[in-house]
Amino acid sequence: MSRSQGRIDVHHHVIPPAFTATMSRRGLSKVAGAPLPNWTPKQSIEIMDINGIETALTSLSAPGVYFGDRKEAIALARDCNEFSASMREQHPGRFGMFAVLPMPLTEEACAEAEYALDTLNADGIVLLASTEGHFLGDPRFEELMAELDRRKATVFVHPNMHKTSDEIGLNLPGFLIEFLCDTTRGALNLIASGTMERYPNIRWILSHSGGFLPYVAWRVSLSNMMPDVAEKTPRGVMTYIKNFYYDTALSPSVYSLGALKELVDPSHILFGSDFPFAPAPITALQTKTLSASEIFNAQQKSAIGRDNALALFPHYKQDGEVPGMVREFSPMNSKAKFKAKAIKPLVHLVDRLRNR
Numbered sequence: 146m147s148r149s150q151g152r153i154d155v156h157h158h159v160i161p162p163a164f165t166a167t168m169s170r171r172g173l174s175k176v177a178g179a180p181l182p183n184w185t186p187k188q189s190i191e192i193m194d195i196n197g198i199e200t201a202l203t204s205l206s207a208p209g210v211y212f213g214d215r216k217e218a219i220a221l222a223r224d225c226n227e228f229s230a231s232m233r234e235q236h237p238g239r240f241g242m243f244a245v246l247p248m249p250l251t252e253e254a255c256a257e258a259e260y261a262l263d264t265l266n267a268d269g270i271v272l273l274a275s276t277e278g279h280f281l282g283d284p285r286f287e288e289l290m291a292e293l294d295r296r297k298a299t300v301f302v303h304p305n306m307h308k309t310s311d312e313i314g315l316n317l318p319g320f321l322i323e324f325l326c327d328t329t330r331g332a333l334n335l336i337a338s339g340t341m342e343r344y345p346n347i348r349w350i351l352s353h354s355g356g357f358l359p360y361v362a363w364r365v366s367l368s369n370m371m372p373d374v375a376e377k378t379p380r381g382v383m384t385y386i387k388n389f390y391y392d393t394a395l396s397p398s399v400y401s402l403g404a405l406k407e408l409v410d411p412s413h414i415l416f417g418s419d420f421p422f423a424p425a426p427i428t429a430l431q432t433k434t435l436s437a438s439e440i441f442n443a444q445q446k447s448a449i450g451r452d453n454a455l456a457l458f459p460h461y462k463q464d465g466e467v468p469g470m471v472r473e474f475s476p477m478n479s480k481a482k483f484k485a486k487a488i489k490p491l492v493h494l495v496d497r498l499r500n501r
Contacts, residue, residue, distance in 0.1 A: 366386075
């Protein structure tokens with residue numbers, strides 16, 4: 146398989162030195178209960194090669210760049226975006242980028258979005274479902290939504306830890322359940338606030354198969370009978386739910402993808418790994434599970450791996466590449482094949498522990 150036929154990973158995290166330094170300075174070592182990985186671009190490329198990933202569109206994860214200091218947030222967003230752009234230039238074809246913004250500072254976020262999209266040529270923007278307690282769809286973000294709509298931007302939505310999740314009192318790491326709540330709440334607020342209706346040119350990608358949204362879609366669609374919601378969703382709530390794109394990160398199983406397949410057109414499902422927060426064995430387990438899945442046929446699995454992302458990001462299409470072909474996403478080179486064999490026992494162990 147040529148390198149040009151590898152997967153496109155829309156959920157792949159970057160951990161720039163400036164972000165690590167900021168977290169350390171503030172005494173923070175975890176993200177939603179998960180230790181902040183000791184990451185390098187080289188590690189990403191190695192994992193990508195092992196799992197047949199040609200290009201990773203990188204994004205900053207929670208908690209974003211705002212820690213209560215306006216100037217720090219502006220500078221940190223710029224540092225992270227410059228780092229991602231530099232990494233992309235150093236490894237042509239291997240990395241793209243979703244630019245982070247200094248949310249919830251709307252005016253400053255608009256300025257950084259303009260710089261990232263126009264000067265850095267970012268593939269899109271990453272927004273947290275909530276920041277400082279404010280969900281996407283909040284009126285305070287109206288100016289930013291108008292700017293992103295004008296630019297027909299693609300926005301990758303990643304969960305954050307909302308204050309209510311921090312205070313819920315469960316002795317569980319936030320990434321396990323609360324992250325999914327945040328994505329679901331943010332997505333629903335984008336619909337119910339009328340944001341998706343007012344700004345139809347924004348293309349939204351939801352992390353982790355949309356959290357709980359596919360499971361609760363029918364229940365949520367009953368809000369069509371609520372006048373306040375119906376006024377802002379004239380095409381019906383289900384239409385907006387189906388307009389989202391959904392990534393497969395940490396959600397490749399028959400349980401989650403089965404619900405998603407019934408809800409949306411398969412063309413709206415994109416491959417995501419969540420590396421490095423999903424470490425090497427879990428990333429490999431995800432690709433193995435997807436490849437073995439009987440929910441989708443071979444052509445659909447191939448499209449989820451690459452073609453569906455190319456529809457959003459056509460500049461990654463290679464010369465002579467034929468859309469709709471069936472691909473097998475095997476390791477990218479002989480060295481990657483050897484490492485894939487070496488990691489196989491760990492993948493089996495992780496799978497056995499998961500099934501206990």
